[in-house]
Amino acid sequence: MLYVAYGLFIVTLVLVSYVLGAFDLLPYDPQQINMELMMAPPASEGHVFGTDFMGRDIQSRLIMGIQAYFLPGLLAISISLTGGIILGVLSGYWGGRIETVITYLNNLVDSFPRLVLILLVIAAFKPDIYYIMVVMGITGVPTVATAIANKIRFLIQKSFIEAAIALGLRTQTIILKHILWYNCRALLIIQATLGMGEAILLETSLSYLGFGVQEPVPSWGNMVQSGANYFLQGNFWPSTAPALAILLTILGFNLLGDGLNNILEDRRGK
Amino acid sequence: MSAIPLKAMILTLLKELGLAFLLLMGVSFVVFIILYAAPGDQFSVLLEGQLPTAEARAGIREALGVATSWYGQYFSWLMSVLGGNFGTSIRTGLPVAGELLNVSLNTLYLTLGSMAVTLFVAVPIALYTSVRGHSVVIGWPLTMLGYVVSALPVFWLAYIAIYISIHSFDFFPLASMSRSAEGNNWLYTFIPVLVLGLGSGTISEVIRNLREEMSRVMNEDYVRTARAKGASVWKHAFKEGLLIPVTEIIASKIPFILGGAVIVEQVFNWPGMGRMAWQAAQDRDFPVIMGIALVAATFVRMGSLLQRMVCTAVNPQSRD
Numbered sequence: 001m002l003y004v005a006y007g008l009f010i011v012t013l014v015l016v017s018y019v020l021g022a023f024d025l026l027p028y029d030p031q032q033i034n035m036e037l038m039m040a041p042p043a044s045e046g047h048v049f050g051t052d053f054m055g056r057d058i059q060s061r062l063i064m065g066i067q068a069y070f071l072p073g074l075l076a077i078s079i080s081l082t083g084g085i086i087l088g089v090l091s092g093y094w095g096g097r098i099e100t101v102i103t104y105l106n107n108l109v110d111s112f113p114r115l116v117l118i119l120l121v122i123a124a125f126k127p128d129i130y131y132i133m134v135v136m137g138i139t140g141v142p143t144v145a146t147a148i149a150n151k152i153r154f155l156i157q158k159s160f161i162e163a164a165i166a167l168g169l170r171t172q173t174i175i176l177k178h179i180l181w182y183n184c185r186a187l188l189i190i191q192a193t194l195g196m197g198e199a200i201l202l203e204t205s206l207s208y209l210g211f212g213v214q215e216p217v218p219s220w221g222n223m224v225q226s227g228a229n230y231f232l233q234g235n236f237w238p239s240t241a242p243a244l245a246i247l248l249t250i251l252g253f254n255l256l257g258d259g260l261n262n263i264l265e266d267r268r269g270k
Numbered sequence: 271m272s273a274i275p276l277k278a279m280i281l282t283l284l285k286e287l288g289l290a291f292l293l294l295m296g297v298s299f300v301v302f303i304i305l306y307a308a309p310g311d312q313f314s315v316l317l318e319g320q321l322p323t324a325e326a327r328a329g330i331r332e333a334l335g336v337a338t339s340w341y342g343q344y345f346s347w348l349m350s351v352l353g354g355n356f357g358t359s360i361r362t363g364l365p366v367a368g369e370l371l372n373v374s375l376n377t378l379y380l381t382l383g384s385m386a387v388t389l390f391v392a393v394p395i396a397l398y399t400s401v402r403g404h405s406v407v408i409g410w411p412l413t414m415l416g417y418v419v420s421a422l423p424v425f426w427l428a429y430i431a432i433y434i435s436i437h438s439f440d441f442f443p444l445a446s447m448s449r450s451a452e453g454n455n456w457l458y459t460f461i462p463v464l465v466l467g468l469g470s471g472t473i474s475e476v477i478r479n480l481r482e483e484m485s486r487v488m489n490e491d492y493v494r495t496a497r498a499k500g501a502s503v504w505k506h507a508f509k510e511g512l513l514i515p516v517t518e519i520i521a522s523k524i525p526f527i528l529g530g531a532v533i534v535e536q537v538f539n540w541p542g543m544g545r546m547a548w549q550a551a552q553d554r555d556f557p558v559i560m561g562i563a564l565v566a567a568t569f570v571r572m573g574s575l576l577q578r579m580v581c582t583a584v585n586p587q588s589r590d
Contacts, residue, residue, distance in 0.1 A: 123556060
């Protein structure tokens with residue numbers, strides 16, 4: 001599948017860039033100002049992606065910008081998945097009153113626009129990306145929980161669960177091994193890739209709005225923002241490069257998730 | 271067409287109002303707990319730059335008549351909110367409620383307009399592709415376009431729109447609504463609405479969802495019967511294939527559109543709730559942002575209530 005190939009390419013690129021950034025293996029110092037080489041266009045000598053309005057190397061800044069969302073995004077995903085698995089299993093396997101409570105919680109989380117809730121938390125605590133991602137992780141729980149619960153309700157109608165119960169397997173073995181590991185891991189991988197896409201969108205939006213990572217430390221959102229005035233004067237590149245990075249990366253994660261989903265559904269159909 | 275099922279609708283209305291009430295109570299509780307757990311309290315903002323002695327704090331608390339226990343604070347706050355009093359802004363000292371009413375109307379205008387834009391683009395595409403079948407030539411680029419649009423950062427789209435309007439139409443769209451009408455006034459509001467409508471990431475989902483539903487309905491027996499006897503297929507497919515999915519997806523996307531509005535309002539200087547929320551987050555202006563969260567949640571619940579009403583009106587037997 002073309003989707004999955006593109007998605008895997010982007011995910012690999014992000015991973016490699018993250019490691020490069022973490023070990024400071026960059027072509028230039030991302031905060032190095034060079035007043036003699038401002039607004040260099042892409043593919044100019046020594047600067048593959050050109051330089052911004054202060055002569056800083058855009059390629060280095062793009063690579064460094066991944067630091068702003070990568071680990072926080074992983075945190076958000078792991079919270080969503082952990083919470084979603086617990087609530088989803090409770091609701092799907094046992095149902096009953098727990099299900100009502102979970103439906104209420106789902107509706108409650110869905111009642112807040114996520115960005116407004118995050119601005120509330122920023123006002124209450126501090127504009128720290130890890131706080132923000134905890135909130136994002138919690139608000140992602142209902143989606144995962146609903147997906148898992150639906151899947152379990154579908155699986156329970158099949159005879160293998162009944163057979164496992166009849167054979168006297170322990171409930172935790174059935175849930176952990178036969179339901180979650182054999183039948184839900186694809187779903188969880190898909191939710192994780194989609195969650196990463198959302199985390200990137202959220203982090204870049206917030207750093208665009210001026211919360212989270214602050215200049216001169218680069219993040220894709222504040223790079224778009226700081227290049228905005230030059231954009232309106234016709235110097236598109238300093239804003240457009242990070243915007244394209246956001247676009248292509250989120251696209252990669254979404255295509256990977258949906259592509260995997262399609263492949264798995266096809267296989268099941270056959 | 272049958273008459274509108276009044277009894278079923280009243281029942282749904284009551285049930286949904288009850289649910290909305292329960293959820294809004296939950297929302298208010300969550301909002302309160304977040305702020306209660308926050309380090310320091312809202313009064314420390316008032317005391318900034320002064321000597322924060324315990325006496326000064328107690329004095330302020332007493333002067334403002336604040337209860338000391340958390341449930342006491344919650345109930346007194348909840349009661350005043352229910353009475354329409356959202357407190358006063360810490361930054362401006364003005365009552366929150368009045369200002370909130372103004373800005374929420376502006377935001378409502380922006381979100382409703384952008385929904386109209388979304389539907390105006392998405393519905394024809396969805397109908398065309400579902401009725402014509404999944405032709406590869408049109409289907410693939412459309413799907414791809416959907417993915418691209420939903421990954422597009424809305425702030426960058428906004429800059430493109432601003433650039434085009436400056437250089438092609440020779441006007442600057444950032445003074446929206448604050449300046450009175452000068453010829454191009456409708457453009458001031460139209461460009462933010464257009465950007466949010468195209469860039470909030472809902473278009474692709476509306477298209478996908480509608481296309482699936484419409485294709486499903488088109489293969490139903492009753493549509494085939496209608497087609498066979500020469501009756502209008504459109505009339506039979508409209509409710510199930512278009513009306514219900516459209517209201518469903520729009521209602522479920524209200525939180526996303528409101529979130530996108532925060533950014534679009536910031537870029538275009540649009541005096542709405544999103545910009546107010548941004549300002550309040552900068553200033554740690556608790557009463558304002560609490561009010562905004564409550565109003566936004568009310569918008570979301572009202573949207574979902576309307577959606578259930580439409581569903582019941584179309585099909586009184588439907589329940590979830």
